[in-house]
Amino acid sequence: MKRIILGLTGLAGLAAVFMGTGAFSTPQADPGLGNLTGDVARGAYLARASGCIACHTDVDGGGQPLAGGAPLETPFGTFHAPNLTTDPEHGIGAWTLQDFARALRHGIAPDGSPYYPAFPYTFYTGFSDQDIADLWAAFRTVPAVPQPSKEQALAFPYSIREGLRLWQTLYFEPKRFEPNPDGGDLHNRGAYLVEAAGHCAACHTPATCSARWTKRRHWPGPTAFQAVARRPRSMPGR
Numbered sequence: 001m002k003r004i005i006l007g008l009t010g011l012a013g014l015a016a017v018f019m020g021t022g023a024f025s026t027p028q029a030d031p032g033l034g035n036l037t038g039d040v041a042r043g044a045y046l047a048r049a050s051g052c053i054a055c056h057t058d059v060d061g062g063g064q065p066l067a068g069g070a071p072l073e074t075p076f077g078t079f080h081a082p083n084l085t086t087d088p089e090h091g092i093g094a095w096t097l098q099d100f101a102r103a104l105r106h107g108i109a110p111d112g113s114p115y116y117p118a119f120p121y122t123f124y125t126g127f128s129d130q131d132i133a134d135l136w137a138a139f140r141t142v143p144a145v146p147q148p149s150k151e152q153a154l155a156f157p158y159s160i161r162e163g164l165r166l167w168q169t170l171y172f173e174p175k176r177f178e179p180n181p182d183g184g185d186l187h188n189r190g191a192y193l194v195e196a197a198g199h200c201a202a203c204h205t206p207a208t209c210s211a212r213w214t215k216r217r218h219w220p221g222p223t224a225f226q227a228v229a230r231r232p233r234s235m236p237g238r
């Protein structure tokens with residue numbers, strides 16, 4: 001554990017140096033998105049299949065749908081999935097489709113700061129343009145709930161969000177899901193659900209906070225960050 005902490009402190013420091021040199025660029029907008037019309041029903045289905053509703057709703061605490069999740073305990077501290085309703089102040093009501101795409105496929109907030117991979121964007125990066133447009137259409141229909149999102153309560157050095165920039169550079173590669181041309185429709189449909197939307201490996205692949213985080217692994221992703229101890233009780237659609 002000590003070694004991990006030392007390592008991550010180093011990473012955070014390095015990240016600060018890199019930032020000073022402007023080594024991190026902000027991902028460009030996704031130009032193809034503007035031309036698509038989202039399908040609300042398909043977006044709602046995807047939101048259920050992808051666990052958005054399960055993580056971003058405090059079911060046990062009697063919370064409103066998508067107004068913020070129950071505490072998500074991990075070895076790094078406690079995450080709280082934020083309010084995703086259309087409330088312009090506390091939710092994502094003031095966001096654009098491009099903001100939404102950048103969060104889901106690049107792990108970057110509208111203000112340019114990086115997200116913790118407890119938000120499984122390392123999998124959602126596989127979403128197609130149409131998936132993003134459909135999800136967005138569905139999220140636009142969620143009633144606004146004026147409830148502030150809770151801060152992430154993480155231990156040092158994980159609490160340094162800027163340290164994630166270096167982490168993203170080293171271990172995260174934005175990449176759409178690519179169907180296997182020899183696989184057939186059924187295989188590819190399943191592979192897509194497992195590797196992108198369903199992010200099964202986030203919970204079903206053991207990992208330590210170390211060298212296993214590599215871009216080359218078949219199961220990409222910072223699974224230790226996503227070490228959700230229990231399967232959320234409500235996983236609608238599963």
Ligand code: HEC
Pocket residue numbers: 046047050051052053055056072079080081082083084091092100103104109114115116117118119120124135152228
């Ligand atoms: C395993 C739990 C989990 C799942 C599943 C999940 N999220 Fe999240 N999400 C989070 C956490 C935790 C954060 C906060 C990350 C941070 O603070 O860096 C977050 C952040 C976000 C944000 C940024 C909100 C803001 O205010 O900046 C958006 C947008 C988002 N999630 C959308 C989605 C969508 C859409 C889905 C489904 C496709 C989804 N999430 C599935 C846990 C989850």
Ligand code: HEC
Pocket residue numbers: 051193194198199200201202203204228229230231232
């Ligand atoms: C948020 C974490 C999480 C995600 C994401 C997740 N699982 Fe699970 N899964 C669990 C947990 C925890 C259990 C054990 C549940 C229990 O014992 O009640 C489980 C149980 C299972 C089981 C039953 C295994 C057994 O031995 O009984 C199967 C099969 C399964 N998951 C498949 C999947 C597939 C396929 C996906 C992706 C579509 C997936 N899971 C995504 C956490 C997750």
